[in-house]
Amino acid sequence: MMRFLPALIVLAGLVQPVLAQQQVEIDADTFTVDEASRKAVFAGNVVVKHPTVTVWAPNVVATYGAGGTNDIESFEASGNVRLKTSDQDATGERAVFTPGDQLLRLTGNVKVTNSGGTVSANELVVNLATSVSTFTSGGGGRVTGVFTSQ
Template sequence: MFRFTPALILLLALVPGVVAAQQAKIAFGGLKQDTSLPVEVEADSLAVNQADGTATFSGNVLVGQGELRLSAGTVRVEYATDGKRIARLHASGGVTLANAGNAAEAREAVYTIDSGNVVMTGNVLLTQGSSAISGQKLIIDLKAGTGVMEGRVSTVFVPGGN
């Protein structure tokens, strides 16, 4: 058995290291967002499907809502049943979500406008200043400015870092 003396515990706490877990709660003050703001979309092309009520933006897609920016290869816009409001954005093809010093990257993301939830999946990497955390799924609540990283979470702590 290993013996952990107070000095060893202090040394381990001060040394940069990797922490692994199944889930980590994260503060997203910089990603807090007013989800009632207009959503603007720019892309190389647009295809509209009246039958299922979707619009698909392709090529260098940039979505903006207030200070929040989302970029991806493709973004499918799903409209609410009234056909007047955007219900959900499904982004794929190298997704980046950024705002005020926070940035998250993943393979895919689904942003449900009314709830303010963004679910990012597939090799998720979140950077906040000099800190980084990775996992397989990141769930962000833009209204509350909070999030949860799931799926073999890994991070590096830098003592004295911001």
Template structure:
């Protein structure tokens, strides 16, 4: 439940129709759109604020399809990435969401914290279609968790 709630809120913000239905505020030091490559790039102290999740990153790139910015194909945040909901915080080096397969992938020193505990790994993949969250670690690494009871 811990990660499913987080993933649902994060993905709701990033899915194409959510942009049209919800107010999303994005601030950055620089914003550019490249219509030739269908990319919107935000750089420098990027903050994406949605009613249910806030994302902080040095750089965010959204790739969109024929429907324009409401037709998001990928959403990628890189650098020291932080995603926060009212119930939990997740950090890593790169977060990629692809609406087509409903996968959110957070990689690079992943830490997820909520009132139930903390999980550390190299990668977290959340499949919103199946509600399965998978933590993995790389070579010789281990997934670790500290859980607290209520």
């Protein structure tokens, strides 16, 4: 059976670099902080480099609470999102992590690939608190997988 959870869990680490004590580098065409809406917006060819995962997306928005930028309420990457680790690659149209409920959602034409095969679905929800990953289909579609033995 394929192990998809580890590749997606590391996205959660992107929004909590202080807790993880790891450096995160973000490159983008523009960076805007809107104090009124409590949003930090990276736009245009965004590349987020974490020691264990790289994320590419046209837009990345971190919404933070009253505690400032260290109080992340949600982290959203949108528009042809790609998450890549040393052994797995995941793509979708939108990835959202909410620390409050420890849920990571990858939606829209989701495809997760590693050396064991590929799973495609409309949505992947990873519950970081319970370590349960659920692939679902939408609109009458089906979750599909192609697995290879080694």
